[in-house]
Amino acid sequence: MLAFHSPQTTRQPPLHNRFPRPLSKPPICSVTLTPSVTTTANISSHNNNVLIQSICKQGSLKEAVQALSTEPHPTQRTYELLILCCVHQNSLADAHRVHSHISSNRYGQDPFLVTKLITMYSELDAIDDARKVFDKSRKRTIYVWNALFRALTLAGNGTEVMNLYRLMNRTGISSDRFTYTYVLKACIASGYLISLLNKGKEIHANILRCGYEKNVHVMTTLLDMYARFGCVSYANSVFGLMPVRNVISWSAMIACFAKNGKPFRALELFQKMMLETHDLKPNSVTMVSVLQACAALGALEQGKLIHGYILRRGLDSILPVVNALITMYGSCGKRNLGQRVFDRMEERDVISWNSLISAYGLHGFGEESIQIFQEMICNGVSPSPISFVSVLGACSHSGLVEEGKMLFDSMHKEHRIYPSTEHYACMVDLLGRANRLEEAANIIEDMRIEPNGKVWGSLLGSCRIHCNVELAERASSKLFELEPRNAGNYILLADIYAEAEMWDEVKKVRKLLETRELQKVPGRSWIEVERKMYSFVSVDEFDPHIQEIHAFLIKLSAEMKGKGYVPQTKVVLYDLDESEKERIVLGHSEKLAVAYGLLNTSKGETIRITKNLRLCEDCHSFTKFISNFANKEILVRDVNRFHHFKNGVCSCGDYW
Template sequence: MWAFQSPKTTLLPSHATFLPRPSLKSPICSITLNPTASTADNNKLIQSLCKQGNLTQALELLSHEPNPAQHTYELLILSCTRQNSLLDAQRVHRHLLENGFDQDPFLATKLINMYSFFDSIDNARKVFDKTRSRTIYVYNALFRALSLAGHGEEVLNMYRRMNSIGSPSDRFTYTYVLKACVASECFVSLLNKGKEIHAHILRHGYDGYVHIMTTLVDMYAKFGCVSNASCVFNQMPVKNVVSWSAMIACYAKNGKAFEALELFRELMLETQDLCPNSVTMVSVLQACAALAALEQGRLIHGYILRKGLDSILPVISALVTMYARCGKLELGQRVFDQMDKRDVVSWNSLISSYGVHGFGKKAIGIFEEMIYNGVEPSPISFVSVLGACSHAGLVDEGKMLFKSMHVAHGICPSVEHYACMVDLLGRANRLEEAAKIIENMRIEPGPKVWGSLLGSCRIHCNVELAERASIRLFDLEPTNAGNYVLLADIYAEAGMWDGVKRVKKLLEARGLQKVPGRSWIEVKRKIYSFVSVDEVNPRMEQLHALLVKLSMELKEEGYVPQTKVVLYDLKAAEKERIVLGHSEKLAVAFGLINSSKGGVIRITKSLRLCEDCHSFTKFISKFANKEILVRDVNRFHHFRDGVCSCGDYW
């Protein structure tokens, strides 16, 4: 047996004593061997080298030791992942096979976890396949690895086989299998699988485990099934801060920002023993950003400072986004400037913030500054910067960036990137070029890409291309009412009333309804919401009266109502009455009544701002001498003195 004596003997533990024998020099790492050391000594030495992080010497010693212990391999595997060295990991694996440990289920579990860490899923699978004694740990490790790698269906198939051979699941299995349901593209079929597993959990009495139930809340959240998620959450016998955070995140991510803030309020008021943490705060900030609830966001920022959560990177990135999305770009920039360290997500937050405010060149500048600072762009960096180009009409710059993605940064364009390019070209009325991009795509264009094209067709009223995109969209997303409405809008603008009727019939036949646009405004920390067809809102009469008065006055100043988007073949006066009731005009009127002199009116809209509201708000900003900030579904419009920051390009 041979042991190595490290030159840094002071680092070694007391058991690593060396006999006074003539020593040999290792050619590789200049450490001295002790030929009399026992296997036990060698194992101890390798283990201590691993614990010290000295993987090179541990491996060198391993190559001379034919009888390493199970625990030695365990520490070596851990050390390889800590040092992020796949090559060393494979060396350990080979050694382990040569020494007859290939059927050890404990080490198989460790190896599967190790290969999962290195994203080497084929190797993880091979280890599982070769292990005959498949304990629940081995199964769980593979389920975890496959779920993380996005192979959800494979996990579910194996889970079925596992059940059929009578191999029992444990509480860990359920969490991994639930995760598998959302680790796949085939959402519809796997939602049903998730529901089946939910039933298994109830049947086998696992519904008291907080981890499993929280994973279940998260699974329903990721499928967009908010009511199922809240049902599970409400029935949980024990909830902790993670369960609350999962439910708040569910609301924040699924367009229920009001509910997210309300649940956070409940957490603060009704649970004395639970303290929100950084993860909770990120979702709460997202909800504030979605509602443009600046005052609430400021309060949350104060809470974050008091709790010392202001140095956590995801929290700061969410703060940057919150301020920018509440119209306070300069505050977002200030938070970013004060960061001690930044990661790619922080940079992406700032890039997209400038993007939604229409500062395309500035967004490109930040993107370049990020690279100059040694931060490699991520796929989302490109989505952000291409989006910024699109809002600002920077077509050539966007095309260059798109090209550089693969050439300079080795990132293959995904569906999201193609959707950005289609949007960029489409908005700039280069629709044929946009269609050409889709034709030449190397991957299957999904609904996002066709949706971008249809959106651009709506802006430039291109009936022929819109029909082409719609055929694909109605097939890919048969229940998305928004696509039908866009096509109907295009027909209406083109005066093709038969087409409008046809699409409306299709919408009805599929049991779908047009989702009305909604606008919000925050006044004295309270959020007021408006929809155009709101008969129960007690303020409606007063707001309508004000809008009629304003409309008459503005017409004298040159305002001409744009009624071409009304989906009915009606007389001009009737169409005018309909567009005057749009939700953002109601919010503007409410803001005029309730804002202080010199105060900015901030409005958020759930859809794209319509042309009439855009023109109306420009006039109001001039003749009421008001600064109005409207965030629509895509970007900001900053109205001041009769002009909009988008330059009428949106």
């Protein structure tokens, strides 16, 4: 019998090579050609691999793993499909079996499969197993390193990524675009630590040295890293130098402005994107950021235009976009339109309910907010920690103390949610506004976690409302330790001293501000007129560019005084004569915005204003008086809530 030995490989030879060629002379007697045992085994192994791969593609993981146990020579492709099937079926137990099988044969150190195994364990939330695969690997290619960087970044282990990245650099392996993308994301994966920001800046320098500044994916991730750390100028610089920008780049920069207190810039950039990039279409992420900017500014007409664009593009079926619409309408004073959007939703999540609860709370409808909260639970949606922040805030703005206390108690008893510092801050605010300051202080004393600046800030704000000097000094001393660079805390304490006419103490606080070189955040107000946004800043000296507004305000103030208006100059922190104090309060940004609205809106048109700080007592009194004096409906949203002024009355009932 003639026989031959096939080469030891999993790849099968062509059919014409599987049997010996005919002899140059025919043999004297005929013989029967029979495949060798080795050939039969290879054919069988090939068929078995094809079978396992087919089973994997059908999604029958258990059957595929069982078939694997009878196959001594699986191919790389077979293992790859088994790994993918383990991920799709979310089966860690089968993943361990497949991994064990790989480790027992010649593929144990195959870089391709090592990369796939690390990715598999990452997808299955088994980061320790992923790290073990990496630690046992010897042929570490850049793909293996990248797989681990990605796994650790997704798991939030940013610091570990940075340490490994440093180790990789020492081994002489060059980074590629994926490496830079993962390590930049790792900079923010473990929280906003200044050390990681500095590391991000080092990576930025490496990117420039290695010539990756033209790669749109790397530069967009770099931009996003700076944006997450609030480094708006750095992010904007990266964006400005990008030779190529895609929709993700534009969206990242718009989001950077929207989330870092620059909503005006966000809308400007969005308009520029629409004018300059006809081939790029904004996506759902872009729309969410733009709607957030509209909400921050109270830009109702702009928001309506965006809503129309969303409908035309068919983006109204995307849940985050619709949730952002509800928030936008609520923040722009049109909670009824937000309610209409909510009612038409086919699918709702807890964020949808939270957005509606918050919208009603901002307008002072505390009881309605509680009702929506209860309706959410009845619909089978479990409240999130944000749900309680929203409903407790609504109770605070409406003076619903007992209802708020019951909701707070239900957090852990009924919903197994432990209160965070934000929830405690809501409770301190709720009690403090109701002049139950000692009870608010006791809440802080009994906290199960360490109170932070938000908690003590809520108490100090309440002391400002009720002019409680003793408790204010206690709260401010804590705040000066926790937030030594927050000028607002010093200003609040100075306000309290000024109202108590403790001018020596006011001077001491002002001296502290000067010594520590702290600047008060200037009051800023926005108004939308004919779909354009106008911004005004509080000033002590009259700006020559808005002389018309000031002249109008002076005339208006004089006429209002004749009708009984009395300026509340106690808000001025300087020990000045009364006329000088009146001149200062007349320059507050919300008054400038109101005056501009009176000069540039038609009869019957509502004036809508957004303020970055709390509405001061004099501006509240002024706007309330002018709504009746000029027969004008005025809507002002300050940092806490909405004030709806009409016929000389405010919707807050002077409780804010």
